[in-house]
Amino acid sequence: MSTAPDRPTPDAPPSSIETGRRGLMLILSSPSGAGKSTLTRMLLQDKSVDLTLSVSVTTRARRSSEVDGIHYHFITRAEFERHRAAGDLLEYAEVHGNFYGSPRSLVEDVLGQGRDVIFDIDYQGTQQVRQRAPEDVVTIFILPPSMTELRARLERRAEDAPETIAKRLENARHEIQRWTSYDYVLVNDDLQRTYRQVLAILKAERLRRARAQAATAKFVKELLAE
Numbered sequence: 668m669s670t671a672p673d674r675p676t677p678d679a680p681p682s683s684i685e686t687g688r689r690g691l692m693l694i695l696s697s698p699s700g701a702g703k704s705t706l707t708r709m710l711l712q713d714k715s716v717d718l719t720l721s722v723s724v725t726t727r728a729r730r731s732s733e734v735d736g737i738h739y740h741f742i743t744r745a746e747f748e749r750h751r752a753a754g755d756l757l758e759y760a761e762v763h764g765n766f767y768g769s770p771r772s773l774v775e776d777v778l779g780q781g782r783d784v785i786f787d788i789d790y791q792g793t794q795q796v797r798q799r800a801p802e803d804v805v806t807i808f809i810l811p812p813s814m815t816e817l818r819a820r821l822e823r824r825a826e827d828a829p830e831t832i833a834k835r836l837e838n839a840r841h842e843i844q845r846w847t848s849y850d851y852v853l854v855n856d857d858l859q860r861t862y863r864q865v866l867a868i869l870k871a872e873r874l875r876r877a878r879a880q881a882a883t884a885k886f887v888k889e890l891l892a893e
Contacts, residue, residue: 687781687879687881687882687883687885688781688873688878688879688882689778689779689781689803689878689879690777690778690779690780690781690782690783690784690803691778691783691784691803691804691805691872691873691878692721692774692778692783692784692785692786692796692800692803692804692805693718693783693784693785693786693805693807693869693872694785694786694788694792694793694796694804694805694806694807695707695785695786695787695807695809695865696788696789696790696793696806696807696808696809696842696845696849697808697809697810697811697842697855698811698817698835698838698839698842698843699821699835699838699839700811700817700820700821700824700835700839701809701810701811701817701820701839701855702809702811702855702858702861703787703809704787705858706809706855706858706861706862706865707720707785707787709862710785710862710865711785716866716869717782717783718783718784718785719777719782719783719784719785720784720785720787721769721773721774721784721785721786722736722737722738722739722740722773723739723740723767723768723769723770724739724740724741724742724746724747724750724756724767724768724769724770725739725740725741725742725765725766725767725768726741726742726743726744726747726765726766726767727739727741727765727767728741729741739767740770744766747759747766747768750768750770751768754771755770755771755772756768756769756770756771757769757770757771757774757795757796757799757800758788758791758792758793758795758796758799759795760791760792769786769788769792769796771799778803783869783873789842790842790845790848793806793848793849794848802877805850805851805868805869805872806848806849806850806851807849807850807851807852807853807865807868808845808846808848808849808851808852808853809853809855809861810843810846810852810853810854810855811839811854811855812854812855812856814836814839814840816856817836817839818832818836821835821836851868853865
C-alpha cells in the first residue's frame with residue numbers, strides 16, 4: 668500500500684497575517700511501531716507543508732551510513748557540555764552512555780523566519796521542550812489501534828529479536844499512559860487518514876492569534892485608519 672499523501676486542493680495564497688507569524692514547533696510522539704517516524708517522513712517529503720526537521724546533536728560516533736548535519740550533528744562531549752551549560756539545548760538525554768540534544772539556536776533561526784520545525788522525540792524530550800518554549804509548542808501523540816496490531820507491526824519489521832519486541836511492547840504500555848500530557852491524540856488505524864488529521868492540526872495551529880499577534884496588530888491598525 669502506498670504511503671504517499673493524497674494531493675490536497677491548492678489553498679489560496681497566505682495573507683499578510685499568516686506570513687507575518689512566528690513559526691511553531693510540532694512534536695510527534697508515539698510508542699515504537701505506532702507510526703510517528705512514518706508520519707514525520709511523509710510530512711517532510713510533502714514540500715507544500717514546509718516543515719524543517721530538528722536535527723539533534725550527539726556525542727555518539729558517526730556510523731558509515733550517516734551524514735553529519737543531516738542525520739545528526741556529531742560533536743564531542745566537551746562541546747555538548749558547553750551547549751548544555753549555555754542553555755542552548757531545548758531538550759537532551761543520555762542513551763547508552765551517549766548524549767543527544769536539540770539545539771535551541773538552530774530552531775530559533777527557523778522560527779524567526781516564520782517557518783515551522785518538526786521534532787520526532789519521546790515524552791521526556793517533549794516535556795523539556797514544553798518547559799523551555801511553552802508558547803511555541805504543539806504536541807501530538809500517536810496511538811496504535813490495538814496492542815495486537817502494534818505487536819504485528821513490530822514483528823513485520825523483522826528487525827528485532829522476540830525479547831526486544833517484548834521489551835518495546837512493555838515500554839509502549841508506559842508511554843501510552845502519558846497521552847493526557849499532549850495537545851492532540853490520534854489513533855493511527857489508517858495512515859492516510861491520520862496524516863490528513865496531522866495536516867489539519869498544523870493548519871489550525873498556524874492560524875492561532877498568538878502566533879500572528881504582531882502582524883495582526885499592524886493589520887488592524889491600518890484597517891482602522893481607513
